[in-house]
Amino acid sequence: xxxxxxxVIRGALPEDGGPLGLLDRAAWSPLHAVLPAPAxxxxxxxxxxxxxxxxxxxxRGGVLLGYVRVGRPTPFPSNAHxxxxxxxxxxxxxxxxxxxxxxxxxxxAKARADGAxxxxxxxxxxxxxxRALYEAEGFAVEGVLPGEFLLDGxxxxxxxxxxxxx
Numbered sequence: 001x002x003x004x005x006x007x008v009i010r011g012a013l014p015e016d017g018g019p020l021g022l023l024d025r026a027a028w029s030p031l032h033a034v035l036p037a038p039a040x041x042x043x044x045x046x047x048x049x050x051x052x053x054x055x056x057x058x059x060r061g062g063v064l065l066g067y068v069r070v071g072r073p074t075p076f077p078s079n080a081h082x083x084x085x086x087x088x089x090x091x092x093x094x095x096x097x098x099x100x101x102x103x104x105x106x107x108x109a110k111a112r113a114d115g116a117x118x119x120x121x122x123x124x125x126x127x128x129x130x131r132a133l134y135e136a137e138g139f140a141v142e143g144v145l146p147g148e149f150l151l152d153g154x155x156x157x158x159x160x161x162x163x164x165x166x
Contacts, residue, residue: 012055021045066090083111085121125157
């Protein structure tokens with residue numbers, strides 16, 4: 001039995017697709033999303049571009065609390081040493097409990113285990129909580145595309161961050 005407040009990080013399974021879709025839709029926010037709010041009919045969470053083996057999930061008592069997707073930024077052999085955080089979400093009821101930080105640290109460990117020596121991510125400029133977490137975990141801003149997105153008619157920067165894995 002898991003203690004209240006504790007959780008485990010594990011690899012995603014194909015059967016996690018339904019619960020992950022629910023979590024992803026519930027976690028949608030203009031703070032981090034560049035796409036409109038999800039609407040029915042909802043596409044499957046897993047598809048040819050998003051596979052279970054790319055995700056780590058946080059789970060407590062059989063309930064998924066969050067996920068992180070770690071993928072390759074390109075298919076090119078010259079870029080095979082790099083991994084990219086391609087999504088991180090935490091359920092509202094699990095925020096402030098260290099779930100996001102634990103998922104991020106597990107993603108770094110997964111990337112190292114896969115032989116990567118560098119990891120990158122993209123975050124919207126106005127997403128101050130996510131940027132603070134990434135900076136606290138050793139990520140640095142490596143570039144900014146000013147006004148790359150228009151969200152609700154307002155320009156929002158696309159911030160590129162990265163760090164070595166050594």
